Amino acid sequence: MNSNASFSPPVALVTGATAGLGLAIGRALLREGYQLILVARDPQRLNDVVQTLSAEGAVVPVSLPCDVSDPEQVGRLCQQVDERYGRLDVLVNVVGTSDRGMVVDLGPERVAQLITANVVTALLCSQACLPLLERSGGCVVNIGSLASKVGARFLGGYPLAKHALAGLTQQMRLEWRPRGVHVGLISPGPIRRADAGRRYEQQVQQGSGLPAQAAQPGGGTRVKGLPPERVAQAVVRMIRRRSADVILPWHLRPLVAIGHCWPALGDWLLLRFTSSAPSRTPPPPPAES
Ligand SMILES: NC(=O)c1ccc[n+]([C@@H]2O[C@H](COP(=O)([O-])OP(=O)(O)OC[C@H]3O[C@@H](n4cnc5c(N)ncnc54)[C@H](OP(=O)(O)O)[C@@H]3O)[C@@H](O)[C@H]2O)c1
Incomplete structure (x- = not known):
């Protein structure tokens, strides 16, 4: 371990840091004085983000390209962090x-892809970073979604994967508490972004039988988009307070609680919050021979 570790600023590693929410979280942690490690797959995009953040006058972050769904790459990533900093706090x-x-169209291959992207990535990084986090008494923050807390129509395998992440997060928190490592979950609703409403157009158009609203953030859920900076601030607060579970926006907490205590009422409320039921497009007529 680096002998100067206790005198140097704390170190934070953010995966998925080159776009959307990850970038906002990186920025917020830099402002908090962390030495920041940005992780994503595309080295060019990582370089661009490092340039952008450096030009904003912040301390220059470090970027480490890594596919966090690959255990070997994740192992090497943690080794690099240990060699370079000798510590990891967040x-x-x-x-x-x-x-x-x-759900009627959800196949096992798609389920596996979504579990890998939303759950296995967090599992691998957390496991590999655990020895470093134990040394610092550090903290893991997993980014879930409202779909970690409630089901919603038209979101394919997303609620399945994000519910699994919520379960994993609580289990890690319970098991790692005696080891001095805190683990929390942030479950935000739809987040504002420039390409909102366009990202899923293709999936919704291709004879899916989904209503047009399904392409909208949250699959057409009537919830106002959150500024990414607000979610990033919630991450900073979670690290400071070592809070366990945060739902954003706050006013949707009762919806989740009601759904757990009175599921039928929860379903009724959810149906009111989401777009109208789709009329499935009829299958194409058989080709004439
Ligand atoms: N957007 C929303 O409205 C919303 C709402 C609630 C929760 N969330 C959650 O917030 C998180 C971020 O969502 P987002 O929409 O902001 O993401 P995004 O814009 O799609 O960005 C994804 C980031 O992850 C990186 N990435 C993807 N796969 C990777 C892998 N295997 N290894 C390393 N890096 C990888 C991407 O860079 P590379 O492609 O270069 O690797 C990019 O930096 C997700 O967990 C999402 O479920 C999003």
Whole structure:
């Protein structure tokens, strides 16, 4: 271990740090004085983000390209962090991806892809970073979604994967508490972004039988988009307070609680919050021979 570790600023590693929420979280942690490690797969995009953040006058972050779904690459990543800093105080698992579709069409291959992207990535990084986090009494923050807390129509395998992440997060918190490592989950609703409403157009159009609203953030959920900076601030607060579970926006907490205590009422409320039921497009007529 680096002998200067206790005198140097704390170190935070953010996965999925080159776009959307991950970038906002990186920025917020830099402002908090962390030595920041940005992780994503595309080295060019990582370089661009390092340039952008450096030009903003912040301390220059370090970027380490890594596919966090690959155990070997994740192992090497942690080794690099240990060699370079000798410590890690915060790991934020941001990598994840949403989906559009209906359960009736959800195949095992897609389920596996979504579990890998939303759950296995967080599991691998947390396991590999645990020895470093134990040394610092550090903290893991996993980025879930409202889909970690409630089901919602038209989101394909996303609620399945994000519920699994919520379960994993609680289990890690319980098991790692005696080891001095805190693990928390942030479950945000739809987050504002420039390409909102366009990202899932293809999945919704291709004869999916989904209503057009399904392409919208949250699959057409009537919840106002959150500024990414607000979610990033919630991450900073979670690290400071070592809080366990945060739902954003706050006013949706009762919806989750009601759904747990009175599921039928929860379903009724959810149906009111989401778009109208789709009329499935009829299958194409058989080709004439
Ligand atoms: N967007 C929303 O409205 C919303 C709402 C609630 C929760 N969330 C959650 O917030 C998180 C971020 O979502 P986002 O929409 O902001 O993400 P995004 O814009 O799609 O960005 C994904 C980031 O992850 C990186 N990445 C993807 N796969 C990776 C892998 N295997 N290894 C390393 N890096 C990888 C990407 O860079 P490379 O492609 O270069 O690797 C990129 O930096 C997700 O967990 C999502 O479920 C999003």
